[in-house]
Amino acid sequence: xxxxxxxxxxxxxxxxxxxxxxxxxxxxxxxxxxxxxxxxxxxxxxxxxxxxxxxxxxxxxxxxxxxxxxxxxxxxxxxxxxxxxxxxxxxxxxxxxxxxxxxxxxxxxxxxxxx
Numbered sequence: 001x002x003x004x005x006x007x008x009x010x011x012x013x014x015x016x017x018x019x020x021x022x023x024x025x026x027x028x029x030x031x032x033x034x035x036x037x038x039x040x041x042x043x044x045x046x047x048x049x050x051x052x053x054x055x056x057x058x059x060x061x062x063x064x065x066x067x068x069x070x071x072x073x074x075x076x077x078x079x080x081x082x083x084x085x086x087x088x089x090x091x092x093x094x095x096x097x098x099x100x101x102x103x104x105x106x107x108x109x110x111x112x113x114x115x
Contacts, residue, residue: 005062006039015071016042016056017063019083028082033067033092035077045078049095 004018015035022028036042039056046054063071070092071079079092 003061004056005059006042006056007062007068009068013037014039014042015063015068017061017067018046018054018056019061020051020054022082030080031067031083032078032080032095033063033071035071 004016006014006016008014013035014037015033016039018032018034019029020032022030032046034042034045036045043054043056071077074092074094076094078095080095081090081092
């Protein structure tokens, strides 16, 4: 079950924050922050990344001002870090870093050099 919330910005866009299970083999939970035109579009962005069962029910854990600032300054508008936030020294990561963790390490084919 995901916990999360949203906040509406003065320009009409929203920032959605969700605490979800970590999709990488490492496990645990991650806090994802998404900036989008509306809540539905923010959830669609996460679903398009393979997180199919993502729903926002209520506004129990809205994004903090620091989370809003972090996502607004990121060019992708989608960031994450591990949760709970006991370790405040961890920086925010772009979504491609989380997807990279889930991939297996490339292996060599053993065919030698290619010509």
